[in-house]
Amino acid sequence: MDVRPILQKIQRLRGGGRAPRVLDLFAGCGGFSLGFKRAGYDVVAAVEFDANAAQSHGNNFHPGEWQHAVPRDITCTPPSKLAEELRLGDVSLAVDVLIGGPPCQAFARVGRSKLREIAEHPEAFRHDSRARLYIEYLRYVEAFAPLAVVMENVPDMLNHGGHNLAEEIAEVLEAKGYVCSYSLFNAAFYGVPQMRERMLLIAVHREVASDVMLPKPTHWIELPQGYVGSRAVALKLLASKTALGGRHHYVEAPLPASDLEKAVTTRDAISDLPPINALTLLKEGVLKRGRKAFDVAIPYSGTTQSGYVHTMRRWPGYEGKAAVYDHVIRYLPRDYRIFAGLKPGDQYPEAHKYAVKLFEEQLAALKSKGAEVAEGTVEWHSLRASIVPPYDAGKFPNKWRKMEADQPARTLLAHLGKDGYSHIHHDSSQARPISVREAARLQSFPDGFSFAGTMNPAFRQIGNAVPPLLAWRVASTLRQQITAAVADVDAYPIKSRTAT
Structure with a gap:
């Protein structure tokens, strides 16, 4: 050369x-x-x-x-x-x-x-x-x-x-x-x-x-x-x-x-972002299936800011505004209840076990009302499918994971663009996977950095990034x-x- x-x-x-x-x-x-x-x-x-x-x-x-x-x-x-x-x-x-x-x-x-x-x-x-x-x-x-x-x-x-x-x-x-x-x-x-x-x-x-x-x-x-x-x-x-x-x-x-x-934790990174209580919003009809755009402003929650949050909101040239516009999550109506029942660190085997428990409780509730559903019937299978994920717990142990608040997150992958189960929010009251902005925070993108496209492409961009x-x-x-x-x-x- x-x-x-x-x-x-x-x-x-x-x-x-x-x-x-x-x-x-x-x-x-x-x-x-x-x-x-x-x-x-x-x-x-x-x-x-x-x-x-x-x-x-x-x-x-x-x-x-x-x-x-x-x-x-x-x-x-x-x-x-x-x-x-x-x-x-x-x-x-x-x-x-x-x-x-x-x-x-x-x-x-x-x-x-x-x-x-x-x-x-x-x-x-x-x-x-x-x-x-x-x-x-x-x-x-x-x-x-x-x-x-x-x-x-x-x-x-x-x-x-x-x-x-x-x-x-x-x-x-x-x-x-x-x-x-x-x-x-x-x-x-x-x-x-x-x-x-x-x-x-x-x-x-x-x-x-x-x-x-x-x-x-x-x-x-x-x-x-x-x-x-x-x-x-x-x-x-x-x-x-x-x-x-x-x-x-x-x-x-x-x-x-x-x-x-000490390493920056998940709580340090995202605790100031406004809560999204998935089960409540689903019941109210706010969460719906369909395209998730970044045109809705959601004010910050106003909680105490960590040093990391200060960095993310005040990164030179990429400062955050008074609200976030890409704080959106996936529509997963079957799974929000399961997310709520998981403990930090739980993965798919625990999720599947808890889902089966919810299904059995639903069967018992129907039976107590005189509407017993016989095992193996179309109605039984339909009810089970509405509660229990179809994946084999022995083959997909790492498919789901509930994050620990007091640890850094596990590796974010481009696969976030497909489902988000690998990063379930640690707060059980919110019962959901992380949002686009939360993923960006965990990858250390400042709040003033914008992502083109909608939710799925944004997750993929974040997961692929350095x-x-x-x-x-x-x-x-x-x-x-x-x-x-x-x-x-x-x-x-x-x-x-x-x-x-």
């Missing part, structure tokens, strides 16, 4: 008062972008295929500029085309930092040798669907020559189909002139009210730094055993020196000290390194350097 664009970017930043420019690939609605923006970066462009997510990103980072809200397929959008459409200028000089990460499925079974060949001869595998998105990602790195690259993905990227994909990617980036490190980070250690485990790979060009700095934790929590076990599975390949050729770029992320501030607070910590640490490089630019006079 030609180092001259790298050196010119360092020189530009040294000019004073100029923010590092960010390009976000596979950007979603903008969680990664938001964290970098808070750390003082300029989010100049994004590439996102999903129409609602692209609209959200455009609305929040380039309001009124329609060209930034256009969904783009990266496989049909070469860097030169993106630069032209968004008026970024010279591609090699347009961006300082590239963030984002291709879907993990894009790398399945490709293998280290093929990844290297793709990096050197991308045209040879242009029609390989398993590697296509990876090819495009590398093409953007090559074309934009960023000072740094930050990639986020699931922990399984370290053990995907027998491959440590993060290691393979680090090797390719290293060959392009970058110093790379990757590790596993839990969002709860960085002020996010969610125990979300993610892989982060950070690559810094050698002209910027000789190593990679990792963000230090700000909060402490003892993670549940399930998270510890999942991490062990993800790191399994690292234990085999043979599998990694005797070396690797993995480093242990800093662990939180027990004297740090938590902005985690992104902010990563971005802040990276900027320290960039700032140091800018300060030392005299040691690297551009005129004395040549292309490599």
